[in-house]
Amino acid sequence: MFESLTLSNLPEKQCGILREMSSTRPRIWLLQENGVNAIVKDFSSNRRVYRNTVGRFLIWREAKAYRKIQHIQGVPSLYRAIDGLAMVTEYIPGKDLGQIKRGAIFPDNFFDRLKNLVDRIHAEGVAHCDLKRKANVILGDDNLPYIIDWGASIFSDEFRLPLMNLIYRRFIVDDYMAIIKIKLHYVPNQVTERERLRYFRRSPVERAIRHIRDILRNTLQKIV
Numbered sequence: 001m002f003e004s005l006t007l008s009n010l011p012e013k014q015c016g017i018l019r020e021m022s023s024t025r026p027r028i029w030l031l032q033e034n035g036v037n038a039i040v041k042d043f044s045s046n047r048r049v050y051r052n053t054v055g056r057f058l059i060w061r062e063a064k065a066y067r068k069i070q071h072i073q074g075v076p077s078l079y080r081a082i083d084g085l086a087m088v089t090e091y092i093p094g095k096d097l098g099q100i101k102r103g104a105i106f107p108d109n110f111f112d113r114l115k116n117l118v119d120r121i122h123a124e125g126v127a128h129c130d131l132k133r134k135a136n137v138i139l140g141d142d143n144l145p146y147i148i149d150w151g152a153s154i155f156s157d158e159f160r161l162p163l164m165n166l167i168y169r170r171f172i173v174d175d176y177m178a179i180i181k182i183k184l185h186y187v188p189n190q191v192t193e194r195e196r197l198r199y200f201r202r203s204p205v206e207r208a209i210r211h212i213r214d215i216l217r218n219t220l221q222k223i224v
C-alpha cells in the first residue's frame with residue numbers, strides 16, 4: 001500500500017497538511033489512495049542535522065513499535081516507512097484529546113477501554129512512555145480509543161537485566177499514571193479510590209525508584 005510514494009512526490013500526492021512542521025516536530029500530511037486515508041509523519045523537511053539524527057531515530061523507533069503492536073485494535077496500522085525519514089500510517093478519524101475540553105462528554109466505557117488497550121499493549125512488551133501528552137490519545141468517530149505517537153516507546157526485551165527491569169516497570173506504571181491523570185481531568189468521578197491513592201500517594205519503593213531514575217536522568221543530561 002502507498003508503494004509509489006516517495007519523499008519527492010509526497011507534495012503532489014498529499015491532500016492536506018494536518019500539522020505544520022516546527023524546528024523539532026515533523027510535518028503531518030494527509031493522504032488518500034484508492035479510498036484509503038493515511039497520514040504521513042515526515043521529517044524530511046526538518047533541518048539536516050536534526051532530521052538525520054533525531055528524525056531518523058524517532059521514525060526507526062516508532063516503526064519498530066508499530067511492527068510489534070499494530071495488530072491490536074486501537075493501534076493504527078503502519079503502511080510503510082519511506083527512506084527512514086517518514087512513515088505512513090492509518091488515519092484515525094476522530095479527535096485527539098488535546099482538542100477536547102474539560103467537561104466534554106465521553107462515550108460510555110471510553111476510559112475502561114483505554115486502560116484495556118494499554119493492558120494489551122503492555123502484554124506485548126511495549127510501554128508507550130508519552131501518554132501524559134493527551135494529544136497522543138484519539139477519541140475515534142467510532143467512539144473507541146486509539147493511541148498514536150510511539151516514538152518514545154520502549155520494549156521489555158531491551159530491559160532484561162535485573163535493575164533495568166525495574167526501570168521498565170516504572171515506565172509501565174507511568175503509562176497507568178497517565179491514564180489516571182487523564183481521568184482526573186475529564187471524569188474525576190470515575191477515578192476509583194484505589195487509583196486516587198495510587199496517583200497521589202506513591203509507595204516508598206516507588207518513590208525511591210523514581211528518585212534514582214531522576215538522579216540518573218540529571219547525571220546523563222549533564223554528561224551529554
Ligand SMILES: Nc1ncnc2c1ncn2[C@@H]1O[C@H](COP(=O)(O)OP(=O)(O)O)[C@@H](O)[C@H]1O
Nearest residue numbers: 025026028039076090091092096135136148149
Ligand atoms: N494516525 C493518525 N490519525 C489521526 N490523527 C493523527 C494520527 N497521527 C497523528 N495524528 C494527529 O497529528 C498530531 C501529531 O501527531 P503525533 O504522532 O503525536 O506527532 P508528534 O510526535 O509531533 O507529537 C496528533 O496529536 C493527532 O492530532
Ligand SMILES: [Mg+2]
Nearest residue numbers: 133135136149
Ligand atoms: Mg504527539
